[in-house]
Amino acid sequence: MPKLNLDSARNRSALSDMESSQKLQSALEPKYHPAAKKLCLSAGLTDKHLKRRWHVLESLTNKDLLLDPFTQSHSQAYANNIEHFIGTVNVPVGIAGPLRINGSFANDDFLVPLATTEAALVASYHRGANLITAAGGASVLLISEGVSRTPVFGFQTLAEAAQFVSWVVTQYDAFRKEAESTTTHGKLKDINVSIEGNHVYLVFEYVTGDASGQNMVTIATHKVFHYILQNSPVTPTDAFLDGNLSGDKKANSHTLRSVRGKKVSAEVTIPANLVEKYLHTTPESMVKFGEMNTVGGLLSGSIGINAHYANALTALYIACGQDAACVAESAVGITRMDVDTNGNLYASVTLPNIMVGTVGGGTGLPTQKACLDILGLHGNGKAKALAEVAAGLCLAGELSIVGAFCADHFSRAHHKLARKK
Template identity: 45%
Template sequence: MTTTARPGDRRRPHVPRDPVEDHTLRMAQARREVLAEHTGVVPRHVTGHTFDPAVLKGNIENFIGVAQVPIGLAGPLRVNGEHARGDFLVPLATTEGTLVASYNRGMRLLTESGGVTTTVVEESMQRGPVFSFADARQARDFGGWVEEHFEDIRRAAEATTRHGRLLGIGQYQVGPLRYLRFNYATGDAAGQNLTGRATRAACEWIRTACPGGPAYLLSGNVDTDKKHSQINTLLTRGRRVVAEAVLDRHALRELMGVEAAELYRWRQVTMTGAALAGAAGNGAHAANGLAALFIATGQDVADVAESHASFSYTRLLDSGDYYWSITLPALIVATRGGGTGLPTQRECLELLGCLGDGKAGRLAEICAATVLAGEVSLAAAVVGDDWVDAHERLGRNRA
């Protein structure tokens, strides 16, 4: 355990660490004691967990306990997907009152209207290095060299991974800089670490094989990791998933108290508002459902920054029913690796039948269907003027 303070630094607290066995109850308690001594607050609730801290290696450093986020259940949600088929009960981890109730209401409407059809359109994960040259012509010629040597670059990248496949390399030039966007299929992993390792190996091969040994940075920010971007919207990051349904007009009136024509007029107004604001899409609140699902199932919650971009497309049908689709162009989910194997998160994935190999497409479709349920429910609440009343009734913790 290392707790040595620097000379003359008596008041500065130092977090205890053990270089050999740091993920233990003993070390967690030692850190909590330092925390209590420094702040005067004795942490009690964070200690309440049921697993051995040893399972956390690779997931967290300086472990002291857990953040207990309540989990609610919404559904059943009927999904008619290529990977997810059936009625699902969806665990949502949140502290926002009304969220589970709202999604539950949307799921009921979708299910009674025949369910949600889901489609994974394409998938790719990126790492975006940048190569630097003395002038623009050298950078341009380098781009041609990369195209000529793609197969060699692919072999260097794929030698580092069992699951990743290099699909292609996009190229973008600014002055003497040549930005490359390596696009990978990553199986059931989210793939940020996989693509980083593979692209570094590829760039080292390029630096060695290319005349002049061009200098590079592994990330030139064109991969837009954990940031929304227009390039992700157009070219996909993670999975591009569509969830669509035809809302039965009778169920819409009975369950939501609104007419299809009212919803359509609302869509016209909000489409204009989203464009005016320069929003990341024209959807209402995809981040709500995605964040709750991500926390419950062990996804990297920061990926909501990319995943929440959403585009609604609707039609008022001649029958009087209402077609509604939501497209998520940058949905990043995993069913292996990261936090998906931790005890709580593993259980939630098991509840959805989404744990392990071959299940990432299934989870992506459930996520998209859940987002659509939230869009439908919130829209009906706004149009029907139930939104504020619902939050007053269910969403205010006055404790």
Template identity: 50%
Template sequence: TSAGTARALWTQLRHEGAASPSDEEAIADQASLDHAEIYGRNIESFIGTVKIPVGVVGPLRLNGLNAHGDYYVPLATTEAALVASYGRGAEVTAQAGGITTAMIGEGVLRTPAFVFRNMLEAGMFINWIAGAVDQLKASAEATTRHGKLITIEPFMDSDTVFLICRYTTGDAAGQNMVTVATEALCAYIAANTPVAPLRAFIEGNFSGDKKASYLGLHMGRGRKVTASIELPDALIRKYLHVEPEAMLAYGRVAALGSTLSGQLGAQAHYANGLAAFYIATGQDAACVAESAVGFTRAERREGGIFFSVTMPNIVVGSVGGGTGLPSQAAALGIMGLKGEGNDLHGAICRD
């Protein structure tokens, strides 16, 4: 990909009446064309970039097991008032001493699937898998310097077997990493299993990749995080302009609404903040479909309200994907998370 190929595509678009010179000027600005080769690593038929407003929230005060201090968080969105809303949250939580955070689980899932002639063959295959775990792990991990296959859990449905493969992925979100590793695992199975499947698939659509699922809700996919804070009544009134009892009353109705409508989890809309953060920092924005699942809890405590949030499917990284693009790398830099082997990144991911 080069600036020349982008210009050639714009010539074609104008010739066919699909674009105007002003369209080209807005999308194919010089700064974008100067980095055409970099952008081209993440997209085909590159013609430029779309500009999304970026705001910053903070300081956001964290009291994690490993990460402590104040952080500024970039958010890219076209939704007016979103950054202001999160800004109020950052302000009131900082005044209350900060948010307690922890990462309580980790593992990106891939679930290869194998179809057999009958239930007996499927059961025999699972028995063989149980004795070949070390070899399967070695095959998968030979494809990556950073990924580790930590568990393999069979799930059987009559003549079909899914293998729930859970990986740690270092500083990367790891979606492609675990796909390549699982392909190697499947190749080892094909070459060595005494019970040959009729069909095999690297991903059987069981893992919950970019989908809200009960599996992700309970097992987690990516990083499972939890956070909590206790806000005094006086701060709620001063910064959020609402009576604490009204907040609690709404929380009860919202929890009922989540249950009656069959939502996965109970929360208002994590997707707003996650989408803005994922876009700003070069994450895979489609992962919001699974990441925006979780539970928000509010309980009366003496003199205030205790709030907690648990999110089991946070799929993020500081390397790979779009994290190396110019603006996205700069956004990660604002947080102190740019690049591989960053001690702060490791601390925050653990928190």
């Protein structure tokens, strides 16, 4: 049996303060005395509740930093987006572009707002965007879309599970009617069945219009879920609204070949002279870097291969009122680079899980709507275009960061931009 090595640097830093077992036990045991800092019970957003919260918080920080005049004047706009509201956090927003997208839904030169506290990030995407635009733009295609919720049902035996599935496959029209009775925009697209012993997972897949759709599909599936419980010829021993098969807010390999949200692929071919001008390297060096990093990604157990989709998507999602936690799944994808027969650089990205919307969620909040307005992508009919812009932005970031490593500029850029003082 492996032994705990207290001499290792890792354990030494974590356990060096462990003077005695009595002290450790005292530190870790449950404490049942009343909490010293107690907030009001209501999660509502009213002036009364806001005052009660700040009565506790004013001794801890400057109220004006979180509850500035702009936030106070727009506070009711946040009522459907937050509980126990106390104010807003200002995140710096930069602009990258123009980024030329030649897409099936997005076809324009876009100025892209990015919210981040990471120095060098916006500069990198700005450089990549300008390179793509100089090369004629990125060709971008939205391939498919769908958002899923996956209830699970347990039975006594495999035979009962099979009997349940035999009934389920006859119920598509009934399930669709129940699901679509809860929404004017969502449509039930498909149902897949996965049997694991005496457990049955049902994958309900929807298209959700211009909303990212996670709440929409949850409410719709909840209606179907209770229809199943009331009408199934076999009574489940256990049943839960979600069985963790959807990949919601988790990186997963399944969606590399399917979709969660919007699946988009983008490509660009860049002449070697533009690679040299903008990135100070060669197509051959960038391809070799990609090959060696693909192996490194495989050795690390990476799902998909990319340099840093998460940087682009997090900054875009925060700026534009998206659910930032969806970056966990959205940042899965594949970047690939080749040298074509003319010595030009071919680069592509494929992202199967872009979770974006242009209505609902946080998209209508004042500053988030302002960022979507910069893109020209707020409101109905714009979500597919936003997904294509997101993929093009990721392509810009891949080109820029790979170029920086190949030219040995990566560390220099961070040193120059993050340590100006």
